[in-house]
Amino acid sequence: MGRGIRYRHIERVLSEHVRSWYNVLEIGCGGAVYKDLFLNHVGVDLPGNPYETQDEKNADVYCSGEILPFKNETFDLVFMVACLYQIPYPDKVIKEGRRVLKANGKILIFDYNLKTTKRLKRLERRGLNHNNVWSPFSLASLVKRSGFSVSIIHDYSLTEQTLKWLSPLLKLRVVRYSIIQICQIKEGWNIIVGEKKGD
Numbered sequence: 001m002g003r004g005i006r007y008r009h010i011e012r013v014l015s016e017h018v019r020s021w022y023n024v025l026e027i028g029c030g031g032a033v034y035k036d037l038f039l040n041h042v043g044v045d046l047p048g049n050p051y052e053t054q055d056e057k058n059a060d061v062y063c064s065g066e067i068l069p070f071k072n073e074t075f076d077l078v079f080m081v082a083c084l085y086q087i088p089y090p091d092k093v094i095k096e097g098r099r100v101l102k103a104n105g106k107i108l109i110f111d112y113n114l115k116t117t118k119r120l121k122r123l124e125r126r127g128l129n130h131n132n133v134w135s136p137f138s139l140a141s142l143v144k145r146s147g148f149s150v151s152i153i154h155d156y157s158l159t160e161q162t163l164k165w166l167s168p169l170l171k172l173r174v175v176r177y178s179i180i181q182i183c184q185i186k187e188g189w190n191i192i193v194g195e196k197k198g199d
Contacts, residue, residue, distance in 0.1 A: 004031025010081060010110050011037065013153060013191060017106055022076035025100060027065040027093060028083025032058035042075075044068065065093035070100045077101075079108040084139075085117050085132045094146040098196055107148060107194040111139060116187040136190045148194030 011034065018024065020039055026032065029043030030050075035058075045059040063069055065080075066089060078097040084090050097107050112120065114133055121131040134142075136152045144150045 004033040006033040007081075007110075007189075009189070010034070010191075013108065013110070014079065017108060017193065018077055023074060025068075025070070025075040025078045025097070027068075027078065027080045027097065028087075029059050030081075030083070034079075034081070042070075066096060068096045068100055072099055073102045073105075074100050075102065076105050077108065078105070079110070081110045082112060084109055084111045085120075085134065087132070090132060091142060091146060094143055094148075094194075098147055098194075101196045103196060103198065105196045107143065107192075107196075109139065109143065109190070109192040109194075111190050111192075113188045113190050116189075119187065134190050136192070139190050140192050143192050143194040146194075147197055149197055150195075151193050153191035153193060 014034060014037055018038065022038065023040045024038045024042070026034065026041065026043045029035075029045050032041075032043045035041045035043060042061065043059045044061045044063055044065065046064065047062045049059060061069060065083075065087065078101055080093075080097075084093065087093055094107065094109075101107065111117075111134060114135055117131055117133045121133070140150045140152050
């Protein structure tokens with residue numbers, strides 16, 4: 001496991017969607033901090049990954065997520081953490097992820113929310129990076145257009161301890177929508193689960 005930050009809520013969501021025997025592909029693996037959660041993990045990243053040193057390599061394969069060097073229907077799960085927002089053509093990466101997924105396989109995307117991405121856009125290369133700024137709905141729409149059935153996992157990690165009493169109310173659409181809007185005001189995550197539909 002390399003350098004990088006490991007988030008508990010991401011670890012929790014990954015563990016809820018994976019089985020021990022799954023073949024797992026991580027696109028934009030960076031420090032590969034979640035690698036130890038899986039028996040069969042393949043991490044891909046671009047050469048020059050800032051989380052690696054000359055002595056420590058985290059990626060198993062160096063390539064663009066837009067052109068993955070794997071056969072169709074190789075993996076049970078594809079996931080990305082904090083990388084899709086930096087990719088100029090995210091739809092190509094999602095479609096490639098779909099291509100290498102087995103039937104009924106899942107793609108999990110953990111990407112920064114509006115507030116976080118806007119801050120990073122200002123900081124990274126003085127705003128010259130191509131940072132996509134997503135709402136959970138726009139990211140879910142992108143994944144859906146790529147041929148997945150989609151669900152949004154709401155990032156309650158920001159509010160779960162203070163809003164436990166809201167649990168029964170979360171079944172109401174208006175309450176969920178309001179919390180999503182509140183979560184977008186604070187820094188946090190968009191978490192999308194896509195399941196590959198039949199061709």
